[in-house]
Amino acid sequence: MSEHAVHRVAVLGAGTWGTTFAKVLADAGCDVTLWARRAAVADAVNAKRINTEYLPDVELPPSLRATDDAAEALHGADAVVLAVPSQSLRENLAGWQPLLPPAATLVSLAKGVELSTLKRMSEVVAEVADVAMSRVAVVSGPNLAREVAEEQPTATVVACGDHDRAVALQHACSTGYFRPYTNTDLVGVELAGACKNVIALACGMASGLGYGSNTMSTLITRGLAETGRLGAVLGADPMTFAGLAGLGDLVATCASPLSRNRTFGQRLGRGESLSQAQEAAHGQVAEGVKSCSSLRELAERHGVEMPLTDVVYRVCHEGVDPGPAAGRLLGRERKPERS
Numbered sequence: 001m002s003e004h005a006v007h008r009v010a011v012l013g014a015g016t017w018g019t020t021f022a023k024v025l026a027d028a029g030c031d032v033t034l035w036a037r038r039a040a041v042a043d044a045v046n047a048k049r050i051n052t053e054y055l056p057d058v059e060l061p062p063s064l065r066a067t068d069d070a071a072e073a074l075h076g077a078d079a080v081v082l083a084v085p086s087q088s089l090r091e092n093l094a095g096w097q098p099l100l101p102p103a104a105t106l107v108s109l110a111k112g113v114e115l116s117t118l119k120r121m122s123e124v125v126a127e128v129a130d131v132a133m134s135r136v137a138v139v140s141g142p143n144l145a146r147e148v149a150e151e152q153p154t155a156t157v158v159a160c161g162d163h164d165r166a167v168a169l170q171h172a173c174s175t176g177y178f179r180p181y182t183n184t185d186l187v188g189v190e191l192a193g194a195c196k197n198v199i200a201l202a203c204g205m206a207s208g209l210g211y212g213s214n215t216m217s218t219l220i221t222r223g224l225a226e227t228g229r230l231g232a233v234l235g236a237d238p239m240t241f242a243g244l245a246g247l248g249d250l251v252a253t254c255a256s257p258l259s260r261n262r263t264f265g266q267r268l269g270r271g272e273s274l275s276q277a278q279e280a281a282h283g284q285v286a287e288g289v290k291s292c293s294s295l296r297e298l299a300e301r302h303g304v305e306m307p308l309t310d311v312v313y314r315v316c317h318e319g320v321d322p323g324p325a326a327g328r329l330l331g332r333e334r335k336p337e338r339s
């Protein structure tokens with residue numbers, strides 16, 4: 001048996017995806033404790049088998065326990081799953097750092113790039129937890145939480161520089177409805193997950209403006225092209241972008257009405273302001289709204305052209321009207337498809 005075998009798991013963050021992934025792990029036979037910020041959420045999971053706040057109509061397995069005490073959740077864990085938004089991960093993890101079990105695999109579920117540092121989530125985790133990058137894994141793919149919670153057939157990617165840890169985690173979250181594949185390309189998997197949220201905002205805007213399938217396909221394909229350009233300078237494996245964490249997640253998020261990023265973009269496309277769209281989201285996180293800033297800055301720093309990310313940034317943060325912005329995108333200097 002692998003020295004990194006995963007039996008006991010702490011899932012920190014009882015939002016939509018944290019709760020769903022905790023269910024996947026429990027269904028796969030792991031001993032899972034879910035940490036919730038609010039005692040009422042943990043109490044409802046324990047007493048009624050539902051997360052009243054985030055997944056009110058999904059029955060959770062009896063083996064899944066919840067607590068609002070992080071020390072209790074982390075005690076003896078072989079893997080620690082971090083299921084909080086990307087921009088608060090650093091602060092959350094700093095609080096948990098003294099409680100982390102010494103050999104546990106640290107798993108990020110967050111899809112974003114940190115605003116202040118432009119770091120990927122695995123970099124933030126390794127830095128704050130003060131561990132080698134080989135102890136950090138990422139799970140990312142076309143994983144709309146509601147569909148996974150309903151046990152619809154879904155695949156994902158478990159990425160870790162340490163192949164043994166990736167395989168152990170793959171085993172820990174394999175169920176009849178959830179099929180994880182391993183990958184060692186953390187850079188590609190994480191960049192793909194952060195960039196697709198921004199492209200989904202663009203697709204939502206296009207939908208809000210009344211545009212159809214040609215526009216969506218154009219945005220998805222050119223979005224993938226600019227993600228690939230950034231990946232190339234940051235050392236990603238180009239094949240990752242053709243896989244589940246790349247094209248797979250991009251298509252799922254850009255096309256699904258369940259996507260919070262797409263829905264947020266749609267509101268902007270219909271003429272709502274950023275604050276109106278934020279209010280309508282009721283605290284649900286649309287990671288692309290912040291990651292468009294960090295990704296744009298990262299692209300500028302490396303001299304990479306990311307015109308879609310730039311437009312999404314301008315619409316979200318400079319009050320630019322999405323209609324004319326689309327026209328300006330099409331009016332740019334003509335160029336070969338692959339450049």
Ligand SMILES: NC(=O)c1ccc[n+]([C@@H]2O[C@H](COP(=O)([O-])OP(=O)(O)OC[C@H]3O[C@@H](n4cnc5c(N)ncnc54)[C@H](O)[C@@H]3O)[C@@H](O)[C@H]2O)c1
Pocket residue numbers: 013014015016017018019036037054083084085086088092109110111112143144145146283284285287
């Ligand atoms: N929901 C999905 O379908 C899905 C799927 C795959 C990946 N993800 C990614 O997983 C991450 C978490 O997403 P989610 O859907 O669970 O989000 P969510 O908004 O549903 O839940 C976030 C959780 O983090 C907790 N939290 C702790 N500190 C916080 C803080 N300072 N600010 C806000 N929340 C804080 C909240 O209480 C909540 O339990 C995101 O990066 C998201 O992109 C989500």
Ligand SMILES: O=P(O)(O)OC[C@H](O)CO
Pocket residue numbers: 111141142143144145197200249252253258259260261262285286287
């Ligand atoms: O609801 P979104 O837009 O955050 O997307 C959720 C997942 O990342 C889809 O894989």
